[in-house]
Amino acid sequence: MRPIRILAHRLLGLFRAHRADADFSAELESNVAMHTDDLVRAGLTPTEARRQALIRLGGAEQTRQAHRERRTLPWIESLLRDLTYAARTLAKHRGTTAIAILSIGLGIGANATIFSMVSRFVLRPAPMGDPTTLLALHTTHDGDRCCNPFSWPLYNQLRSDAKSFSGVAAYYELIPSSITGQSNPERVWGQGVSSNFFSVAQLPMQLGRGFVHGDENAPVVVLGSALWHRQFNADPRIIGKPITLSGHSYTVVGVVSPAFHGADQILYTEFWVPMSNVARLVPNLPNQESLESHWVEVLARLAPGVTRKEAGAELKTLTDHYALAFPKTENNGSIVFEQAGSLPSNVRANVVLFFAALSIVVLLVLSIAATNVANLLFAQAAPRQRDMAVRLAMGASAARLRRQLLVESLLMGLGGGCLGILLSLVADAALSSSQLPAPVPLDIQIGVDWRVLVYTLLLSIVSGTLLGVAPAWAASRPKLINALKGEDALARPGRRFTMRNLLVVVQIAMSVILLCITGLFLRSLQSASSINIGFRPKNILLASIDPRVDGYTAERTQQFIAMLRRQIAAIPGVDSVAVTDVAPLTDGNRSESFVAPGHTPTNSSGAGADLYMVTPDYFETLGIPRVSDSDFGSGGATGPRTAIVNRAFVDAVFGGENPLGQQVIGGGTTYQVIGVADNSKSRSLGEETRPILYRSLDRSIAEDPSLMGYTLLIHTVVDPNSVRDTVRRQIQSLDPTLAIYNEETMDEHVRTAYFLPRLAAELFGTFGFIGLVLAAVGLYSVMSYSVSRRTREIGIRMALGAQPGTVERLILRQGMVLTLIALVLGWPAAWMLAKMASSFLYGIQPNDALTFALVPPFLAVIALVACYIPARRAAAVDPMRALRAE
Amino acid sequence: MGDKTDVWQGTLSLMVLRTLETMGAQHGYGLARRIEQTSGDMLQLNYGTLYPALLKLEQEGFIRSKWGVSDNNRKAKFYELTRAGHRQLKKAAADWEQTTAILARFLTPANES
Numbered sequence A: 001m002r003p004i005r006i007l008a009h010r011l012l013g014l015f016r017a018h019r020a021d022a023d024f025s026a027e028l029e030s031n032v033a034m035h036t037d038d039l040v041r042a043g044l045t046p047t048e049a050r051r052q053a054l055i056r057l058g059g060a061e062q063t064r065q066a067h068r069e070r071r072t073l074p075w076i077e078s079l080l081r082d083l084t085y086a087a088r089t090l091a092k093h094r095g096t097t098a099i100a101i102l103s104i105g106l107g108i109g110a111n112a113t114i115f116s117m118v119s120r121f122v123l124r125p126a127p128m129g130d131p132t133t134l135l136a137l138h139t140t141h142d143g144d145r146c147c148n149p150f151s152w153p154l155y156n157q158l159r160s161d162a163k164s165f166s167g168v169a170a171y172y173e174l175i176p177s178s179i180t181g182q183s184n185p186e187r188v189w190g191q192g193v194s195s196n197f198f199s200v201a202q203l204p205m206q207l208g209r210g211f212v213h214g215d216e217n218a219p220v221v222v223l224g225s226a227l228w229h230r231q232f233n234a235d236p237r238i239i240g241k242p243i244t245l246s247g248h249s250y251t252v253v254g255v256v257s258p259a260f261h262g263a264d265q266i267l268y269t270e271f272w273v274p275m276s277n278v279a280r281l282v283p284n285l286p287n288q289e290s291l292e293s294h295w296v297e298v299l300a301r302l303a304p305g306v307t308r309k310e311a312g313a314e315l316k317t318l319t320d321h322y323a324l325a326f327p328k329t330e331n332n333g334s335i336v337f338e339q340a341g342s343l344p345s346n347v348r349a350n351v352v353l354f355f356a357a358l359s360i361v362v363l364l365v366l367s368i369a370a371t372n373v374a375n376l377l378f379a380q381a382a383p384r385q386r387d388m389a390v391r392l393a394m395g396a397s398a399a400r401l402r403r404q405l406l407v408e409s410l411l412m413g414l415g416g417g418c419l420g421i422l423l424s425l426v427a428d429a430a431l432s433s434s435q436l437p438a439p440v441p442l443d444i445q446i447g448v449d450w451r452v453l454v455y456t457l458l459l460s461i462v463s464g465t466l467l468g469v470a471p472a473w474a475a476s477r478p479k480l481i482n483a484l485k486g487e488d489a490l491a492r493p494g495r496r497f498t499m500r501n502l503l504v505v506v507q508i509a510m511s512v513i514l515l516c517i518t519g520l521f522l523r524s525l526q527s528a529s530s531i532n533i534g535f536r537p538k539n540i541l542l543a544s545i546d547p548r549v550d551g552y553t554a555e556r557t558q559q560f561i562a563m564l565r566r567q568i569a570a571i572p573g574v575d576s577v578a579v580t581d582v583a584p585l586t587d588g589n590r591s592e593s594f595v596a597p598g599h600t601p602t603n604s605s606g607a608g609a610d611l612y613m614v615t616p617d618y619f620e621t622l623g624i625p626r627v628s629d630s631d632f633g634s635g636g637a638t639g640p641r642t643a644i645v646n647r648a649f650v651d652a653v654f655g656g657e658n659p660l661g662q663q664v665i666g667g668g669t670t671y672q673v674i675g676v677a678d679n680s681k682s683r684s685l686g687e688e689t690r691p692i693l694y695r696s697l698d699r700s701i702a703e704d705p706s707l708m709g710y711t712l713l714i715h716t717v718v719d720p721n722s723v724r725d726t727v728r729r730q731i732q733s734l735d736p737t738l739a740i741y742n743e744e745t746m747d748e749h750v751r752t753a754y755f756l757p758r759l760a761a762e763l764f765g766t767f768g769f770i771g772l773v774l775a776a777v778g779l780y781s782v783m784s785y786s787v788s789r790r791t792r793e794i795g796i797r798m799a800l801g802a803q804p805g806t807v808e809r810l811i812l813r814q815g816m817v818l819t820l821i822a823l824v825l826g827w828p829a830a831w832m833l834a835k836m837a838s839s840f841l842y843g844i845q846p847n848d849a850l851t852f853a854l855v856p857p858f859l860a861v862i863a864l865v866a867c868y869i870p871a872r873r874a875a876a877v878d879p880m881r882a883l884r885a886e
Numbered sequence B: 001m002g003d004k005t006d007v008w009q010g011t012l013s014l015m016v017l018r019t020l021e022t023m024g025a026q027h028g029y030g031l032a033r034r035i036e037q038t039s040g041d042m043l044q045l046n047y048g049t050l051y052p053a054l055l056k057l058e059q060e061g062f063i064r065s066k067w068g069v070s071d072n073n074r075k076a077k078f079y080e081l082t083r084a085g086h087r088q089l090k091k092a093a094a095d096w097e098q099t100t101a102i103l104a105r106f107l108t109p110a111n112e113s
Helices: A002-041 A046-057 A061-071 A074-092 A095-121 A152-161 A197-201 A223-233 A275-281 A307-326 A346-395 A398-432 A450-475 A480-485 A499-529 A555-569 A616-620 A645-654 A721-734 A746-753 A756-789 A791-799 A802-841 A849-875 A879-883 B008-023 B028-038 B047-060 B083-107
Strands: A133-141 A167-178 A186-193 A205-208 A220-223 A240-245 A246-255 A271-274 A294-302 A334-341 A538-546 A575-579 A590-595 A609-615 A642-646 A665-668 A669-677 A692-696 A710-716 A742-744 B063-069 B075-081
Touching: A002 A046, A002 A061, A002 A074, A002 B028, A002 B047, A002 B075, A046 A061, A046 B047, A061 B047, A074 A240, A074 A398, A095 A346, A095 A756, A133 A307, A152 A167, A152 A294, A152 A307, A152 A590, A152 A710, A167 A223, A167 A240, A167 A271, A167 A275, A186 A223, A186 A275, A186 A746, A205 A223, A220 A223, A223 A246, A223 A746, A246 A275, A246 A742, A294 A307, A307 A334, A334 A538, A346 A450, A346 A499, A346 A756, A346 A802, A398 A450, A450 A791, A480 A538, A538 A721, A538 A746, A538 A756, A555 A575, A555 A609, A555 A710, A555 A721, A575 A609, A590 A645, A590 A746, A609 A616, A609 A645, A616 A692, A616 A710, A616 B083, A642 A645, A645 A669, A665 B047, A710 A721, A721 A742, A721 B063, A742 A746, A746 A756, A756 A791, A756 A802, A756 A849, A791 A802, A791 A879, B008 B028, B008 B047, B008 B063, B008 B075, B008 B083, B028 B075, B075 B083
Parallel strands: A186 A271, A220 A246, A609 A692, A642 A669
Antiparallel strands: A133 A294, A133 A334, A167 A186, A167 A294, A205 A246, A220 A271, A240 A246, A538 A710, A538 A742, A575 A710, A590 A609, A590 A665, A642 A692, A665 A669, B063 B075
16 A cells, blocks of 8 residues: 555656756755754854755755655656657657658558458457357267267257256358348348357347247347348337348347357358247258258357366267267267357368468568668667767766667557558458458458457567667677777678678568569469359349248249349340359359269269259350250249259269260259250369259259349340349339349459459568568668768779779679578578468469579569669769768 | 664654654754754754655655745745554554664663573
């Protein structure tokens, strides 16, 4: 209590130093005055009295000093003095400071941006109560790798058996739906949850409540906060009101807190309904009561005091028990878990590797930046030698000087950190708004959270300290004699290869590595963009609808689609229209294993192929060449099931033999092959060509409705954007309640598919460019510093007859030797590091010859330019003036 | 007593507190003179050394100060005990008496045995 009170007083003392000083002087003066009065009364002369009084007081200045030290905290005072001094120095060298803060800022900005991804995808716990006690449970079979969902009966069994958990909840991951509030009908995705989901997850509600016992079969819904804002204008009285979800009426009971978009933190879902509603919202749900259909995800909250290890042991006992009780399905089954909301273990390793690679790159950028600044500080330290030497000669300790220089570089580091945060805010916003090639909405919002701030602060302090250490050390021990004479105090006799040169070599070597990796990713983008996607993306407009979620029967859907095709085909500028369930390069297709009678498949279960539902004209609209001319008829839901397959399918299933007229069997259905189409990319750009089976949309819509809705492909002879509004109006004139989604041109759709190679190329392009500029500036500043330091030497050389050209070559040679050493060091390192990037490259080898051949000469040219300007300056030295100076 | 190793600092604080208790509010000069007188002029202190001790007591909350006018019409800063100061004085005085009593047992000639 007392010590705190004293500390508070002394801290306060820092802020009123002047007034307190004056106050104390007045007090001392009053002491002397009263003493003088007394002595005068005792008979002394006023002058003598005052002299005596002052003597008895003791040294007034020492008293004042002792008083001051008691009043405040001396070490803080000296720190404050160092800070103001450092700020003044930085302000004086405005140019250097700006370059330094900009360099560090770019480096730290890159690091903060990458780290905000790490924080978001690897470190952030789900916003559900105490994250450490909430587990996501999965089943695995026969020692397979992670992870399958649970079957409904097994979940119920577990829920009643497991004693380690205070609650076990289930949810169904994705329900497509259309919702109409205040604006246009909109397609949204939601989840079905068990009634204890909200209490197990301990989800904070923004409004109303979550589900409770008794809600199991009720038509009630909890809305996501963003959806509530978007469609219901954040109506605070929405609780208890009915809303229409896919044509069914639901009563709103709550709005969940804005941070929650789904338990796994990746899917972006916006409403939650009780589990029993899933069946009427999702078509073709597997048999819910069967132990064989795995379709529910499970969350479990550890009971108080139970550790994960204990829970794992209980789950092991339970699965052994289930294996005996349900030998048909649960034999060899086991249950695994991880903390809810963290990445499932099967993707975690890859994600972590990806971020590790990125982090190495951005740390490289930061090191180049810091090296650059250290070099600048070195150059700046030289003119300050005299100042330092004078202070040392007058008795300042070297430690004191070092501390002052360190405070300076620390300030720079912190300034860079602030700039870095600003830059990463911009970068995060840009990255968050990017379109992912995924058929369902994903939550990829990244931002600057407290983890990023702490990391950035640490990084600023570390880089600020590191970049200051070397210059501070050198500057605080100058050669006193040289410095006082005004000569270069840092030059130590007999040292050709100085610290500065070493730094610049390291810097260029690091840019070699960075540029090689950048080159690899640029080449990867280039090779990705030359991938033959197999169809012609020009002049195609896409728009999706899902009439099923609005209560359409299969028959009505089919009629609706036929009518829509006719009406849109009549729009001027449109020359062909087709409909499919999922457009290529969306990655939302169903797939099935196929065998052809009479042909031995390559593996026992048959060849996997992607399934597409298409209407007539599909191949013309997308420009996929067909080997035989037959197309699906526009017949109805009866008649034989026909299929058109691609060449890869022919190779995989028919062993390359002519399939026309033959039969294939997959998913319990037999198709007759009526045509063969050329190969095209199906799910993603990077894939090996996949077998595809196209089937008639009209024929399959009833028995196998699409979860993803139906996508119109509209080929135009004009700019496809110009018919966008007309198409929208046509759909709305047929049914104004339908949600229209995924409206885009095929060019945009394909560009989205380039997300990964483009993101990598953009990131590395940016980092590589920053690194290159920083290294060039670094080399330039070292060479110009060297020239300015050698002005006298150059003057003498020229006075003795050296030609300007010779001097120029001398300087250039010095710079190029440094560059060459750096290239020799950096190139093999880049060669080895490139292997780490191999799994992220499209169509090129990690040791791509072109990249590794081009980077060194390219860098050499940049280095030559950076050295040329100082070399010219050296050649322009006037010997007379150089010799006369100083 | 604050710092036990610094006996002089501790005893000076105790003297100040005790003097303030008997005299009431007093300025630094008056305190210094009174301490000299009370000690029978055995203590000759530099008046300056008193002020850091006063500041410390004030920071500890045992005394408070305000500017006033002395008997001779001089502006002076007056110090007085706070309630915490009264308590501290009692405690410190008791401590000190105990210490001196113990020391006295060691230092008195062993004539009783």
